[in-house]
Amino acid sequence: MGYHHGPHPRNVRDFSTYVYSRVFTIDGKVYHDGISARNRQILAAQPVAPCSSLQGLSTKPIKEFIMTEFTYEYFLSLIKSIKIKLPKFEMPKLKIQDLTARLPIVQGGMGVGISLSGLASAVAESGGIGLIAANGIGLTEADYFKDGRAANIRALRREIREARARTDGIIGVNIMVALNDFHELLDTAIEERVDLIVIGAGLPIKNIPVEKIRENNVKIAPIVSTERAANLSFKMWKRIYNDVPDAVIVEGPEAGGHLGVPEDEIESPAYKLEKVIPEVVESIHAFEKECNKEIPVIAAGGIFTGNDIYKIMNLGARAVQMGTRFVATDECDADPKFKEAYVSARQEDIGIIKSPVGLPGRAIVNGFLKKAATEKQPFKCPWRCLAGCQADDANYCISIALNNARKGRLERGFAFVGTNAYRVEKVVPVSALMGVLETGYVKALFADMRVKAADVIERVKALKEEYRIAEKRLGELKAEYEYSLSEKFRNMREGSASLRQEYKKTAARLAELRLKLTEQIFETYAIIMNG
Numbered sequence: 417m418g419y420h421h422g423p424h425p426r427n428v429r430d431f432s433t434y435v436y437s438r439v440f441t442i443d444g445k446v447y448h449d450g451i452s453a454r455n456r457q458i459l460a461a462q463p464v465a466p467c468s469s470l471q472g473l474s475t476k477p478i479k480e481f482i483m484t485e486f487t488y489e490y491f492l493s494l495i496k497s498i499k500i501k502l503p504k505f506e507m508p509k510l511k512i513q514d515l516t517a518r519l520p521i522v523q524g525g526m527g528v529g530i531s532l533s534g535l536a537s538a539v540a541e542s543g544g545i546g547l548i549a550a551n552g553i554g555l556t557e558a559d560y561f562k563d564g565r566a567a568n569i570r571a572l573r574r575e576i577r578e579a580r581a582r583t584d585g586i587i588g589v590n591i592m593v594a595l596n597d598f599h600e601l602l603d604t605a606i607e608e609r610v611d612l613i614v615i616g617a618g619l620p621i622k623n624i625p626v627e628k629i630r631e632n633n634v635k636i637a638p639i640v641s642t643e644r645a646a647n648l649s650f651k652m653w654k655r656i657y658n659d660v661p662d663a664v665i666v667e668g669p670e671a672g673g674h675l676g677v678p679e680d681e682i683e684s685p686a687y688k689l690e691k692v693i694p695e696v697v698e699s700i701h702a703f704e705k706e707c708n709k710e711i712p713v714i715a716a717g718g719i720f721t722g723n724d725i726y727k728i729m730n731l732g733a734r735a736v737q738m739g740t741r742f743v744a745t746d747e748c749d750a751d752p753k754f755k756e757a758y759v760s761a762r763q764e765d766i767g768i769i770k771s772p773v774g775l776p777g778r779a780i781v782n783g784f785l786k787k788a789a790t791e792k793q794p795f796k797c798p799w800r801c802l803a804g805c806q807a808d809d810a811n812y813c814i815s816i817a818l819n820n821a822r823k824g825r826l827e828r829g830f831a832f833v834g835t836n837a838y839r840v841e842k843v844v845p846v847s848a849l850m851g852v853l854e855t856g857y858v859k860a861l862f863a864d865m866r867v868k869a870a871d872v873i874e875r876v877k878a879l880k881e882e883y884r885i886a887e888k889r890l891g892e893l894k895a896e897y898e899y900s901l902s903e904k905f906r907n908m909r910e911g912s913a914s915l916r917q918e919y920k921k922t923a924a925r926l927a928e929l930r931l932k933l934t935e936q937i938f939e940t941y942a943i944i945m946n947g
């Protein structure tokens with residue numbers, strides 16, 4: 417009698433159906449048995465046909481025919497041979513059609529001169545996407561009060577060109593639908609062939625020059641606060657233009673600036689970013705399939721650390737848009753006093769205001785805002801820049817107030833902020849901030865992986881222990897069985913039969929445990945691979 421054991425020989429056609437098999441001879445006849453990969457059953461010994469290639473295998477002599485020869489050591493060597501390809505411990509890139517940003521971080525457009533070419537180009541140069549905000553951009557020009565429209569267009573063109581001159585990175589523009597010169601600004605951004613146009617404060621549905629946008633290879637993304645808004649704008653685009661936007665930004669109620677969430681719903685769980693992101697991801701997935709294009713969902717509002725980025729991306733977001741943290745950078749285009757207001761802000765200083773535009777907004781509630789809540793701050797409306805502005809009833813002009821703040825005159829203006837502005841400790845270079853966010857993300861990824869892997873490793877350990885006990889029992893049974901077969905106990909047929917049965921059961925249990933162990937190892941592998 418002899419045997420061959422190990423993985424089923426490669427020249428056997430149904431090799432893949434066995435996780436283990438062996439070939440052995442009894443009284444000169446060749447048999448094989450094994451463990452099926454499909455239903456994990458032990459397949460009973462079967463004679464091997466005389467013409468089979470298994471006949472030719474060399475076999476080793478053994479003392480006694482036993483149920484299995486698939487040893488634990490052999491099993492371990494199998495496990496060791498599994499090559500684990502670890503995931504990349506780095507932030508994933510952001511792809512918006514043919515645009516690829518090295519980092520999935522978009523610097524949110526911040527109006528009235530907070531994000532101009534300085535900030536946008538620094539972010540783009542560091543691997544993210546930098547956005548120049550178009551609203552109130554003309555306030556950086558001397559003639560804004562004479563001709564606001566012309567000043568806006570001139571300033572937007574200039575800032576795009578300056579940003580382009582400073583970096584080859586990805587530069588976009590943020591334009592609010594609510595602006596009275598929305599279409600002129602949109603045309604300017606397209607003519608300047610910016611990489612991306614982000615449209616906020618209203619849904620960009622009607623009269624969008626989609627053909628011109630495509631001709632100039634410009635990408636476009638709306639900002640929404642709900643799945644309903646995302647779905648509606650994509651559906652309408654499909655119907656009107658037979659096209660859909662290239663990305664969508666979901667801004668939650670913790671964001672800085674004007675909010676798309678009604679004032680009395682800001683605290684509602686229904687609008688929480690963590691709830692809305694998976695809803696939008698699912699909804700947009702249908703358009704991805706229908707239009708056969710990838711449409712990244714980008715999360716905004718209250719994202720402060722690399723860990724925050726990791727968490728929201730785990731919910732399906734492909735990138736984040738951040739505003740507050742980019743204000744506290746050297747390259748932010750606002751006056752240092754504006755940035756200092758962020759550094760010194762306490763949590764209790766941050767509140768919700770009713771903007772003259774008719775939307776709620778989050779800001780540092782300073783002396784100016786407190787006064788303006790009850791007293792009119794005299795102003796002359798320059799040119800009705802915002803469509804929904806109730807300038808006649810308003811206590812102040814929001815564009816002038818924001819422009820004063822940008823220039824550091826906070827006694828005559830105020831700063832918009834996100835909920836986390838009180839956590840800003842100092843003003844840093846953009847490259848340093850990007851580095852901190854990247855490191856934070858990788859740390860979070862690593863910690864998460866360790867937790868997931870540790871859980872599976874614990875289960876593997878428990879199974880291994882169970883295996884060892886079963887293996888020991890099998891050894892004992894084998895010895896007893898062999899002993900019972902010896903001369904001395906030749907007549908004790910019954911005892912030997914029941915021993916053989918128990919031995920069989922234990923051997924089967926052992927095989928089952930091995931398979932479970934293998935499954936657990938593969939589970940760990942899958943978790944690590946899929947992040």
Ligand SMILES: Cc1cc2nc3c(=O)[nH]c(=O)nc-3n(C[C@H](O)[C@H](O)[C@H](O)COP(=O)(O)O)c2cc1C
Binds near residue numbers: 671833834
């Ligand atoms: C000072 C400031 C000005 C902003 N201005 C605009 C704007 O003009 N248009 C816009 O769509 N979003 C604006 N936002 C929102 C940002 O683009 C971004 O989505 C938001 O700040 C993200 O939230 P976070 O500040 O918590 O990171 C502004 C935010 C801040 C803090």
